[in-house]
Amino acid sequence: MPVIETQNLSHTYSPGTPFVKEAITDISVKIEKGDLLGIIGHTGSGKSTLVQHFNGLLRPTSGKVFLNGRDIWEKPKKIREVRFKVGLVFQYPEHQLFEETTYKDIAFGPSNMGLDADEIDRRVRLAARFVGLKDELLKKSPFELSGGEKRRAAIAGVMAMQPDVLILDEPTAGLDPRGRDTILGQISEYQQENGTTVVLVSHSMEDIAKTAKKVLVMKRGAVAMYGETAEVFSRAGELEAIGLAVPAVTRIFMQLRARGFEVGENAYTVRQAFERLLPLLRKGGAGGA
């Protein structure tokens, strides 16, 4: 059974006003337990709108959302429990840090769940360690943290709820390359260690290539493609028609192949490219010597 499933999900903002906007239309997708799914698409394609339905932050205009086989809106009063099970880290989550210490901010989610103080403490420290925030930072005001630290504190706050599904909406936006790699590495590690289902929304094909096992491509409020990362990225022409460039290394591989080099399978990350090319270069070197 999929952990999350949508059936014919549509959402219209501000219906019946001059600002009416159909943001997503007729989306039916299944997300399997333990998946690390990347969602990609242009700005305004409906990524945030879609994922905010997964934890009941938005209610469908039509269609359904299921969590572990149950319609999440069957009992609207129980929607709070859905939000504990499906944790969502918003776009620019650091704007929502508001407590006097970073510790309290990370503790906010688990405190709302009614856990006892020892368990909250254990979870806060575990989550902080996971995202690499040192103990002394926990005593500081979140406003004293750097941009990357604030982002990691916000992510830790949701991890500390230990949700079944962790959704991160553009977790690397606005960070420098090192900050991006740190956060993506932590997300992959977290997913592997805990087996949590992770949904990662991103503008960056590179980020998705590095991290996600499956990819869902959004185009103007609908699903354009959905499959294993390698399968979706092999459809470079279709992606480019949507205006989404495949990662630069993938383009290089495709061109090498077009020019008759036997480079094997496509590479989607620099590491993969390195691993595929190194033996070929070694062979070439030996042959040419």
Ligand SMILES: Nc1ncnc2c1ncn2[C@@H]1O[C@H](COP(=O)(O)OP(=O)(O)OP(=O)(O)O)[C@@H](O)[C@H]1O
């Ligand atoms: N609260 C809102 N009220 C009205 N329209 C909205 C609202 N939020 C989003 N929209 C519109 O719905 C569409 C989908 O927006 P959404 O934020 O889901 O896209 P997105 O893919 O997450 O974009 P981005 O990459 O910029 O974050 C856009 O046209 C957007 O302008």
Ligand SMILES: [Mg+2]
């Ligand atoms: Mg968005």
